[in-house]
Amino acid sequence: MSLHRTDLFAGLVVTSLGLAALAGAVAMPRFAERNGDPLTAPGITPGIVSGVIAVLGLLLLLRAMLGSGPRDLPVESWPPGAARRTLFTLATTLAYGGATFGQMPFLPATALFIFAFTFGAELMRPDRSRTALSLALWAAVLAGVSAFAIEFLFTDLFLVRLPG
Amino acid sequence: MDGLSQFLDAILAIGLSADIVTVVWATLLGIVVGMIPGLTATLGVALVTTLTFTMAQNTAILVLICVYIGAIYGGGRTAILLNIPGTPANAASALDGFPLAKQGRAGDAMAVATTGSFLGSMIGMLGLAVLAPWLAEFALDFTSFEFFWLAVFGVVLCGQLTAMDDPLKGWIAGFFGLLVALVGQESLHAYSRYTYGFTDLEAGFGLLPVLVGAFGCAEVFSVMRSEATQLVRAKMGNVIGAALSVFSYTRTWVRSGVIGTFMGVVPGVGEDMGAWVSYAAAKRASKTPEDFGNGSVDGLLAAEAGNNAAVPGALIPVLTLAIPGSAPAAVLLAAMVIHGLRPGPLIMITQPDFFYSVVAMVFWASCAILVLGLALTRPLLWVLKVRREWLIGIIFVLCAVGSFAIAGRLFDVWVMILFGLIGFVMRETGFPVAPMILGVVLGPILDANFRRSLSLSRGDPVDFVTRPVSAVIAAMVLLMIVLALPPVRRGIGRMLGRSHG
Numbered sequence: 001m002s003l004h005r006t007d008l009f010a011g012l013v014v015t016s017l018g019l020a021a022l023a024g025a026v027a028m029p030r031f032a033e034r035n036g037d038p039l040t041a042p043g044i045t046p047g048i049v050s051g052v053i054a055v056l057g058l059l060l061l062l063r064a065m066l067g068s069g070p071r072d073l074p075v076e077s078w079p080p081g082a083a084r085r086t087l088f089t090l091a092t093t094l095a096y097g098g099a100t101f102g103q104m105p106f107l108p109a110t111a112l113f114i115f116a117f118t119f120g121a122e123l124m125r126p127d128r129s130r131t132a133l134s135l136a137l138w139a140a141v142l143a144g145v146s147a148f149a150i151e152f153l154f155t156d157l158f159l160v161r162l163p164g
Numbered sequence: 165m166d167g168l169s170q171f172l173d174a175i176l177a178i179g180l181s182a183d184i185v186t187v188v189w190a191t192l193l194g195i196v197v198g199m200i201p202g203l204t205a206t207l208g209v210a211l212v213t214t215l216t217f218t219m220a221q222n223t224a225i226l227v228l229i230c231v232y233i234g235a236i237y238g239g240g241r242t243a244i245l246l247n248i249p250g251t252p253a254n255a256a257s258a259l260d261g262f263p264l265a266k267q268g269r270a271g272d273a274m275a276v277a278t279t280g281s282f283l284g285s286m287i288g289m290l291g292l293a294v295l296a297p298w299l300a301e302f303a304l305d306f307t308s309f310e311f312f313w314l315a316v317f318g319v320v321l322c323g324q325l326t327a328m329d330d331p332l333k334g335w336i337a338g339f340f341g342l343l344v345a346l347v348g349q350e351s352l353h354a355y356s357r358y359t360y361g362f363t364d365l366e367a368g369f370g371l372l373p374v375l376v377g378a379f380g381c382a383e384v385f386s387v388m389r390s391e392a393t394q395l396v397r398a399k400m401g402n403v404i405g406a407a408l409s410v411f412s413y414t415r416t417w418v419r420s421g422v423i424g425t426f427m428g429v430v431p432g433v434g435e436d437m438g439a440w441v442s443y444a445a446a447k448r449a450s451k452t453p454e455d456f457g458n459g460s461v462d463g464l465l466a467a468e469a470g471n472n473a474a475v476p477g478a479l480i481p482v483l484t485l486a487i488p489g490s491a492p493a494a495v496l497l498a499a500m501v502i503h504g505l506r507p508g509p510l511i512m513i514t515q516p517d518f519f520y521s522v523v524a525m526v527f528w529a530s531c532a533i534l535v536l537g538l539a540l541t542r543p544l545l546w547v548l549k550v551r552r553e554w555l556i557g558i559i560f561v562l563c564a565v566g567s568f569a570i571a572g573r574l575f576d577v578w579v580m581i582l583f584g585l586i587g588f589v590m591r592e593t594g595f596p597v598a599p600m601i602l603g604v605v606l607g608p609i610l611d612a613n614f615r616r617s618l619s620l621s622r623g624d625p626v627d628f629v630t631r632p633v634s635a636v637i638a639a640m641v642l643l644m645i646v647l648a649l650p651p652v653r654r655g656i657g658r659m660l661g662r663s664h665g
Contacts, residue, residue: 042355075592117557
């Protein structure tokens, strides 16, 4: 049996998270100075839950080192172009959600994101039949219409205040 | 008889008012959401929740139940025509639905799925009407000990059933969800746990941003990671004839309806398992099990009746214990709380009218999927022709706006993206997401009831296992853990092998 690398890494992350959370729970106050019941201290439940996570993570780690446990995880069989598409999705969504949403007026930020996402994703399709110019036009129309529609739906129909 | 008259009153109240129009558009919206690969029932219910803030209480819940039932049904179309389930609950439907479509019987398959979903949903509705009042009355005697064990039971069982071949990862996901729920100010001493000075974390992670992230945003990443899909040419044929043919498989849909309802009741398990367990039971009971996987009408019917029956089944613990039976039911529970409703053991005493309204909502939503599903078989195919590249960007915007709209905080958008990334990594590395969500929902219940029980028992752990109901649930938790141990599983496998010669 060979080492199970994905589970080994996952086990390390889970065990570390469990131990860190356990340390945080132990450091929580018991409110003895306020005559608080030690059995209701805030760290009790997090301590037990994080302890269980650490033990389960350790079991996963041991199992991975022994090379047992189910294989064929999705991450181990990405189809062609999957990494490029995932990176593109991560970059555009993080840029929108983390940088422009709330920092720019909603309408241009959203239209810009939908245009960039649709145009970029279509360009990456190996079976695309349209030219880049035609794709850009379609993406621009889609971006404009959907940004206006979403703003109208939330702001005017459902009376939700949008950011930016 | 009192319950029956309240149920009939509720049916008339919806059927004879403008709410019937709401039933039509909300169910159609749910069907479209379910049909689009990448849009799950959970995401649909979560996004639509943000649109119901200004609606009246009952109308809002009616919209959400219609979207929920419509989405679970709509996902079957995608499974039949694209061989990819529109929602995870329709994975079993693809096994026989797609081969039927390839044989040129797509119309028959969609008709069978429609009638099966309707019948399954009706059986689930009966289960909801009969079981929920009984369970609510039984749960009136529950104390903090029982609620603590129910929370543990939910996380352990959900972790095991959603990761059948690897329960260890299911449990890790469930306990991680519990830990996530413990972030923020706790209820007994108002102490802020794991906030590290961030004021935005004082209120903890909001359930809806976490849900939209783990299911919606993660789905955006997963869909873009996969290759594009091809649509099968759909031949319609005699849709009504195929729909009526379901009645020659009465045993299958009744069995699947009952199984689906009970799988729905199990905390956090829901529609996916309802479909798979019904499918497996139909295969075992079939005289031609070799047809399963090659275009068996029996198999498709079992899967569709099973997943739709699980929807009303999942509402049983939501209404009576405030514990969700599935991930979309968790969102529905959150929506009920947002709209000022208080599900729990007291529901049959304080809000019996609301309970029977929910049963009537399930009834009308089920009727709507039958009528819309059969009448719009051909027009609904257009939904599947929309390219994913055109949709995914808009879906992400809806995820962001939906998360923001709940409290008007940008922090919730970042939480949504964070849990989107966590959910994506979990899926890719074989960790199921559903137990994490159940853990987030059950975390506050577990925490408050555990510390209350400790205080009541003066720290004596014996009290946790001496009350009859607590003892039974604790024994079931222990049994599940023991049965999941590899040496025990191997031993059971050997024994079964020997008994079958």
